[in-house]
Amino acid sequence: MKKIFLNLVLVLLVSSLQQCSYSQSANTKQTTMDNSKKDNKVYSRSDSSKVTLSEEEWKKVLPQEVYYISRQKGTERPGTSKFEHSKEVGTYYCAACGNALFKSDTKFESGCGWPSFYEPISKGSIIYTPDNTHGMTRTEVVCGRCKGHLGHVFEDGPPPTGLRYCINGVVLDFEKAKDAEKKYNEKKS
Secondary structure: OHHHHHHHHHHHHHHHHOOOOOOOOOOOOOOOHHHHHHHOOOOOOOOOOOOOOOHHHHHHHOOHHHHHHHHHOOOOOOOOOOOOOOOOOEEEEEOOOOOEEEEHHHEEOOOOOOOEEOOOOOHHHEEEEEEOHHHOOEEEEEEOOOOOEEEEEEOOOOOOOOOEEEEOHHHEEEEEHHHHHHHHHHHHO
């Protein structure tokens, strides 16, 4: 009886630590969005119109790793995102379409293995959908512009929202606030 109880506790502990379940693609080759943005004609940080491409078109314009997570609802391995512990000030965008998603001042260290935020940049930047895969009941978050998979939202985040947006770093693009200000000033001149 004691052994059964210990096994049950172990199973509960493991399942609670893995709220952001993950899967891996066969090819985990690192890619950078910077090199492929020029091929992606829908990527824009200023256009807010909805993006509707076929899966074949997405496959042509997105790096393999971004396509796998954004379009096939994959998940990167925990602890591998360059954004997980980043303290840079700026804005996080959808790597597939350029839609603004999160400000860096809403990012926090959750310890879950993925970049976490407590609030999206606007109500329309994120769409919420039920996700009952992997034997769990969760809320998936997708990009409000291209409907690409971003991650999940949980109700265990910090104030003021109490939410934790657990987001795959592979589908995030980032611009430092200083870089954005410099570009703005150059355009004004």
